[in-house]
Amino acid sequence: MDEASPAVRWERRTEIPLFIVSLLFLASYAIRVLAHDMSVPWRDVCLAMTYAAWAVFIVDYVIRWRLSGQRLGFLRTHMLDTVVLVLPLLRPLRMVKLYDAVQRRHDQPRLSLYARVITYAGLAALLLGFAGSLAVYQQEHAAPGATIRTFGNAVWWACSTLSTVGYGDVVPVTPGGRLIASAMMFCGMALLGAVTGSFSSWLLQTFSRPGEQRPPGS
Structure with a gap:
């Protein structure tokens, strides 16, 4: 029951x-x-x-x-x-809940915690990048002085923004585009931090010797 x-x-x-x-x-x-x-x-x-x-x-x-x-x-x-x-275009962030539901069988996850975090972040980044590309392209492609004129430019911008690289070759110039950019930067830092932290923790667990004392909080 x-x-x-x-x-x-x-x-x-x-x-x-x-x-x-x-x-x-x-x-x-x-x-x-x-x-x-x-x-x-x-x-x-x-x-x-x-x-x-x-x-x-x-x-x-x-x-x-x-x-x-x-x-x-x-x-x-x-x-x-x-x-x-x-902001329904941010619904890709809810991919975590769906993927977790699919991966579970009898309340037991099929993937390890580290693999799940990396997979969640990858799926969320993929869908969020596509949604962000659409949103910024809609705002920018017809704006005076815009550098994001094609959807290809928007995808390139979204990739560099989510990865926190930010080449600066194409940038939003409209208020709406810059607001979207701010949200994408925040999401990119959060996703990158989740992946980096999970990967670092996995390395510590994998290469730690039996009986070796771990750092506090690890």
Whole structure:
């Protein structure tokens, strides 16, 4: 018998369907941004799909808020969910929960902690980079003095930003583009820190000798 709370059961049942809706949201948004010659009726269809997916996210958030019984405390304990609701292009960050659900069998993860962290970060970076490329391209490609004129430029910029390299050959010039850049920088540092910390911990565990005293906190 499943003794999990109603909120946990709801999340388990809706995680994969919501991921599919997230892909539909990203696909419809991508088509609207990249297909410049698309006819107006098809653009309206894509726009309707985008808003319909967003409505699903809102309904899911409200249901989980009601099931939690936390009222305003739900905002503090589900900060990422709240941010993703306002900025749905950041939904790739929720890939961690989906991947964890897929990898678990009888509550036992199939991958080690270090492998999971690196895999989570890689998947999140891939989807977040694509979403960020779309968003910054939409803001920049037609702006006066912009250096991000093509989607290829946007992808290159997203890769250099998420990796915290920042070559500076292409940079956003619009307020919206710079706001997106700030969010991408923060996410890039967080993902890189997670991977670096996990890899360093794995090295310490792998090469430590039996009986050797580890550094405090490791």
